Amino acid sequence: MHTVPPLSTVAAEARALAAALHERQVRFLADLISIRSYTGQEQAAVERTLQELRAVGCADVHVDSAGNALGRIGNGPRVLLYDAHLDTNEVADDSEWPHPPLQPVVENGALWGLGASDCKGGVASIVYGAAILAAILKALKRESDFTVWVMGATLEEDAEGFALRSLVERDGLRPDVVLLAEATDLSLRRGQRGRCEVRVRTTGRAAHASTPDLGDSALLKMLPIVSALQAMNASLPTHPVFGQGTQAVTLIEGPHTPNSVPSWCEIALDRRMMPGETAGSILAGIEAAVGPLGGTARIAEQPVRTHTGLQLDGPSYFPGWYLEDGHPVLDAGLETCQHLWGARPAVDVWRFSTDGTYSAGAAGIPTLGYSPQEERYVHAVNDQVDLGKLEKAAAFYALFPFVFSPKE
Ligand SMILES: [Zn+2]
Known part of the structure; x- marks a missing residue:
């Protein structure tokens, strides 16, 4: 029946x-x-x-x-x-x-x-x-x-x-x-809304901090990049329901040596996305802002381990x-x-x-x-x-x- x-x-x-x-x-x-x-x-x-x-x-x-x-x-x-x-x-x-x-x-x-x-x-x-x-x-x-x-x-x-x-x-x-x-x-x-974590990195040349002129500070290169990323907030994509996307610099890292000019610097950027944005479109926008200032961008990788012991690491990207x-x-x-x-x-x-x-x-x-x-x-x-x-x-x-x- x-x-x-x-x-x-x-x-x-x-x-x-x-x-x-x-x-x-x-x-x-x-x-x-x-x-x-x-x-x-x-x-x-x-x-x-x-x-x-x-x-x-x-x-x-x-x-x-x-x-x-x-x-x-x-x-x-x-x-x-x-x-x-x-x-x-x-x-x-x-x-x-x-x-x-x-x-x-x-x-x-x-x-x-x-x-x-x-x-x-x-x-x-x-x-x-x-x-x-x-x-x-x-x-x-x-x-x-x-x-x-x-x-x-x-x-x-x-x-x-x-x-x-x-x-x-x-x-x-x-x-x-x-x-x-x-x-x-x-x-x-x-x-x-979606979210993703983008990592932006600069590189330079290490030197003893007592002779900074011999080095090339990756940290100083990062300063205009942080400002440029912050300024992008005014022009991020919008959606009639979700409003405007946002991005915020949430972490800054470098070598843990306070008496050296840092040879590398990396920041984490928390980006909140609208439906329709993709990893490609997000990275392209960020690279256009940070590339001319000497930075490179990538989506962060997230380590994930299940209780069954399976490793499911993948991009920190959540559309x-x-x-x-x-x-x-x-x-x-x-x-x-x-x-x-x-x-x-x-x-x-x-x-x-x-x-x-x-x-x-x-x-x-x-x-x-x-x-x-x-x-x-x-x-x-x-x-x-x-x-x-x-x-x-x-x-x-x-x-x-x-x-x-x-x-x-
Ligand atoms: Zn829940």
Whole structure:
């Protein structure tokens, strides 16, 4: 049988199952919070996620080569990937936290703890979206038009997009659409600015600092370059939503010998990019400014090591992206909320960078963000996620494939 039930029926079922499974969802999230999972050390959180993916009825539960936790629901032609990361940023000082960061506590209708809002609440949302989906498909006794992959991702805090790139390019999973459960407070996110780190270098000739005339200072050559890079801010590309790109000199380095004229000098430049800018266009603009002053430019290389021991070093380059009005993925997100709660959510862009820099920015896979987590609690000592919103997000992730998949 291949009849699609009315979406209003599936939506009612998704809401009811989200409520029925809510306690299990909260227990899973509390377990995840209690497991320390700094970037590159996600193994225990990955294992806990695999256990839950099996328990909720996923097939093909496994760890990919970069150490991401994966499970699948359905086996249809349209492939969706739900991505939320398991790694958290590091706690600077536990004494500043109202509750110990690794001891989850429910207070005022929210679950508190490290990573609750970034991004373990997102992981609990997509895993329980899959749980509801599994139950609905079982009750319908029909083949799905879609395949949903649920991904407990690694490495996001230090090198967003690197683990997702590995899944797509190394392990060969090619989704048609990616949904990201980074903080959106139950609104939709359709894009982000990009960023990259550019290194500019000058070289000279070393000499003893007591006879500076015998040398050629790379540091003095750098001074007009810093001014020229700063002056570029007035003419960087603009975008109607994201505003103007920016760049800032953030580091200066040279040989650590205070009694020598430095033979080399290098600066780091943090560049915030608009969708459409490329590594080539950025380097060309910077080289035009620094080349005549004696500087050379390159994109920095970022060292990245997974908890499985794989070295994923790559350019420190994270392109921006933006999903246009009327895109079927954006419309499906709006309709999913409409069917579930009778109202369309707000649509916005992210201030920070996400795994979407790879999926949408580099690979061109349509990407959309939705989650219960709130940006104001991200990387904050009052890290928490609202439990009512957590339940709603699971319903969203269960219904979305029914809304999106039938369209061609
Ligand atoms: Zn995050």
